[in-house]
Amino acid sequence: MKPAQQKARLGRLLAVQCIYSALAKDSRDFLEVLESPEALASFDLFDEEDLGGDGEDRIAKPDRALTRKILTHMQSSFDGFHTFLSTTLITPHQFIGLNLLMKSLVYSAAVELYMGKAPVAVVVDEYLHLSHGFFSQDETRLIHGLLTTVIKNEKTLKEKLF
8 A cells, every 4th residue: 555545544544533532522523632642642653663674564644634624524514414424324213323433434434525535436445444444344334335325315415514
């Protein structure tokens, strides 16, 4: 994986972590979580040091600009994203019952899909890759289905946010 791709993947992971942390505290200040010591420490451990070998083993820092864009959109339009996800994807009762980490991942992916900066296939692939680190194959299929529904209902999402 190229360093820029690794930075983007880590930026997405950091966004999911910040969304999760804020929601776990019943907060909607996603950007404040990004600046917290916990978020900074968890992703600054390696500081792009060479871990040995042929120089290919560098660990990149997350793309904080991407993380900040995702969290800014999430913070400014949380109610719209929440309404869209809880009424369009599945029933409100089912959405409430989703694991908080799964919700955080779907929120982040939906925001990035809404932003439209990266190709849809790349965004979906990246979030599915992240989901494999946390969820079973069945849960990852559920996330894929939810993201597919987000894509199919993009017009509805934009209407909810404007």
